[in-house]
Amino acid sequence: MSSAIRLQHVSRHYGPPESRVHALDDVSLEIADKEFVAIMGPSGCGKSTLMHLLGGLDTPSAGEIFIGDLPLHSADERALTQYRRRDLGIVFQFFNLLPTMNVLENVSLPLLLAGEPPSRTRPKAMALLDLVGMTPRAGHFVHQLSGGEMQRTAIARALIHRPRLLLADEPTGNLDSVGAGRVLDVLRQVATQALTTLVIVTHSEEVAGMASRRIRLRDGRLERA
Numbered sequence: 001m002s003s004a005i006r007l008q009h010v011s012r013h014y015g016p017p018e019s020r021v022h023a024l025d026d027v028s029l030e031i032a033d034k035e036f037v038a039i040m041g042p043s044g045c046g047k048s049t050l051m052h053l054l055g056g057l058d059t060p061s062a063g064e065i066f067i068g069d070l071p072l073h074s075a076d077e078r079a080l081t082q083y084r085r086r087d088l089g090i091v092f093q094f095f096n097l098l099p100t101m102n103v104l105e106n107v108s109l110p111l112l113l114a115g116e117p118p119s120r121t122r123p124k125a126m127a128l129l130d131l132v133g134m135t136p137r138a139g140h141f142v143h144q145l146s147g148g149e150m151q152r153t154a155i156a157r158a159l160i161h162r163p164r165l166l167l168a169d170e171p172t173g174n175l176d177s178v179g180a181g182r183v184l185d186v187l188r189q190v191a192t193q194a195l196t197t198l199v200i201v202t203h204s205e206e207v208a209g210m211a212s213r214r215i216r217l218r219d220g221r222l223e224r225a
Contacts, residue, residue: 004031005165007064036200036210037214039199045217056083060073087164091151093173095151107157125160148176155183159195165196171207
């Protein structure tokens with residue numbers, strides 16, 4: 001399989017030399033196209049920093065990061081904006097849905113912002129709502145949804161533009177067991193259908209157990225098995 005993600009000796013440091021924090025320290029790894037990877041490790045190990053780097057929200061202090069052929073480490077702001085708009089989907093722990101829009105509108109929003117007419121976005125959004133089991137709730141607003149329903153809506157929204165990479169940051173962290181279970185079922189479907197390369201940051205052994213590979217970080221470095 002071809003590599004969707006390639007990191008070569010990536011480090012991210014913060015602060016002056018005398019009190020420098022090594023959030024990531026000489027990390028090299030590859031993630032294959034359509035692979036499902038879980039990133040694990042204790043708090044402060046560098047998981048969030050790695051997610052920010054993969055999302056083009058931060059740049060490394062040293063090393064190289066490639067998403068396909070795109071060099072994130074040296075891309076200008078225009079290229080990064082295009083990457084985030086076209087190739088990246090992100091699922092946050094706190095959903096980030098717009099309360100003034102219903103479920104269907106929230107899922108459709110990325111395509112509407114890109115200029116697609118509602119006549120084209122609606123069938124795409126409805127297909128994804130069917131995938132995540134939210135079709136009966138298409139007309140409901142955020143305040144009418146459970147936490148699990150909000151997260152499943154957020155996953156559909158993150159997939160609407162068919163990103164090459166989906167990043168999920170503790171996607172079940174704020175959910176009860178029932179909501180978490182349903183979100184896990186959706187993520188399992190995303191992986192089984194090979195809809196995208198899926199990278200999840202999680203503390204949950206249950207979530208990580210679904211992944212095809214686990215990557216463990218400690219003190220900014222990869223743990224070797």
